[in-house]
Amino acid sequence: MADRKKLPRYTVPSLTREAGDKLATILQERLNSLTDLHLTLKHVHWNVVGPHFIAVHEMIDPQVDAVRAMTDALAERIATLGGEPVGTPGALVKARAWEDYSLGRATAIEHLGALDEVYEGVITAHRKAAKDTEELDDVTNDMLIGHLHELELFHWFVRAHLESAGGDLSTAGARTEVGAARKARSAEAKDAG
Ligand SMILES: [Fe+2]
Numbered sequence: 001m002a003d004r005k006k007l008p009r010y011t012v013p014s015l016t017r018e019a020g021d022k023l024a025t026i027l028q029e030r031l032n033s034l035t036d037l038h039l040t041l042k043h044v045h046w047n048v049v050g051p052h053f054i055a056v057h058e059m060i061d062p063q064v065d066a067v068r069a070m071t072d073a074l075a076e077r078i079a080t081l082g083g084e085p086v087g088t089p090g091a092l093v094k095a096r097a098w099e100d101y102s103l104g105r106a107t108a109i110e111h112l113g114a115l116d117e118v119y120e121g122v123i124t125a126h127r128k129a130a131k132d133t134e135e136l137d138d139v140t141n142d143m144l145i146g147h148l149h150e151l152e153l154f155h156w157f158v159r160a161h162l163e164s165a166g167g168d169l170s171t172a173g174a175r176t177e178v179g180a181a182r183k184a185r186s187a188e189a190k191d192a193g
Contacts, residue, residue, distance in 0.1 A: 008082025015137060017082070023140050024083030026129050030144070031074040031085060032092045037122055038067040040101045044111045052108035063154050070147045077143060102177045112161045113170065113184025114177035119155035126151060162187070 011020025045060040075085035086092075098121065103114050130144040162170045162184055170187030174180035 011082040012080060012137075012139070015081075019136050020081040021083065023133060023137055024078045024081045026132055027074050027078045027081075027140065028083070028086060029095075030126060030129050031071055031078065031087070032096055033122055033125055034067050034071045034074065034147075035087065035092055036096065036098075037118065038064050038071065040118060041067065041115075043101060044103075044115065047103070047105045048108050048111050049105055050107035050109075056108040056111060059157060063157075066150050066154070070150070073143055073147075077140060081140075103181060106181065107185065109161070109184045109188045110181035112158050113174070113180040113182070115158045116155070116162060116169070116171045116184075117174060117177045117180045119151065119158060123148065123151050123155060 007017045008020050008024070009017075011017050015023075041060050041064045045057055045064065048056045048060075071087075075087060078085040086095075101114070101118065103111060106114075126144060126148055130141055130148060133141040133144060159169060164170070164187070170184045171180040172183075174183050
């Protein structure tokens, strides 16, 4: 693998090579995040159980496809900017600042609670990346904003399951995926009781 510190030999017209390099670094982090997300979504698709299995199982696959398409756009933008996209799993695990998704086989409501946490983290970081590219490059910024349109919609699909008729989220105040799953499960049990 080439030295990541080296500036690209060329970048898109009207940007400096330094700007191209900075953008590629920001995008590599988003590529890691969204590669992790589409793999995690498949893991949920395979491990969800219980009475609401089919609704969640089927809701997830279009999200997997859309997020995977976003990773392709991110990687190709890095290459377009003159950078070198890194897409191998080992490099992703080495570079990421977060842990693996913490639920295995679990009910629909538990996975939805945990996914609320996952989307919260991914969207917060994606919005920061969009802000950080705003002054540097409209085209990269526009791509990230485009992703956010879809990611925030998917987050709402997840959250709609966690919302009470009064509009409160059962996962409010949770700090971890397991904590959010627990809160979602107990709200559901309360509704049923
Ligand atoms: Fe499947």
